[in-house]
Amino acid sequence: MSRPTRHALKIAAAALSLGALLAPVAAQAQGWQFLPLLNDPGYKPEPSVALTVDRVDPGQGSSVDAYGLDVNVNCGLIQSPDKRIRTHINLSASDDAGVKTSNFELSPRYTLPLAGMPGLSLGAGPSLGLFKVQASGAASRTLTGVGLAAGINYRSGAFYAGADLRKHSTSAKDGVDLDPLTWGVKVGVNF
DSSP: OOHHHHHHHHHHHHHHHHHHHHHHHHHTOTTOEESHHHHOTTOOOOOEEEEEEEEEEOSSSOOEEEEEEEEEEEOSSEEOTTOOEEEEEEEEEEEETTEEEEEEEEEEEEEEEOTTOTTEEEEEEEEEEEEEEEOTTSOOEEEEEEEEEEEEEEEETTEEEEEEEEEEEEOOBTTBOOOOEEEEEEEEEEO
16 A cells, blocks of 8 residues: 555544544533543542453554453543443553564543343444554654544443454554554453
């Protein structure tokens, strides 16, 4: 894929991510809360913490396994009138033939409970990421990325489980480029 085409795709992904985040705001401005963490005395983070196992297709080369941690809470920056935005923070790492990658991803997702299935919900939203890549004997490069994330989550008492699909388009730096497609599962606890 040519560099101008790749750049256009990255801009399109960024615009889609921003649009996905702002579309509900424009459609339903009444009742939205900004900074509920500070302005809503009834705000409860309701955190979940889970261990993750992912498969990552880096966009170049072979897929690798990644292991990490998912922490998600009711969003404290912006909240919908029905209080369905949860922010996911994903930390993960992989090592494939001497190429080590560490990821930090931040994804606010609008979630919908599935009717007739207590505890089960679907969520989707934009995602921002930092991807540190280091090959054997080479300096590490940190790439920024934008993308989309979606997942299914199950919460019952203290038990939490889910599955995610995330796609990022990253900046290229010194010949290092990474456009990962990540899918995986997670199991953890609700607090």
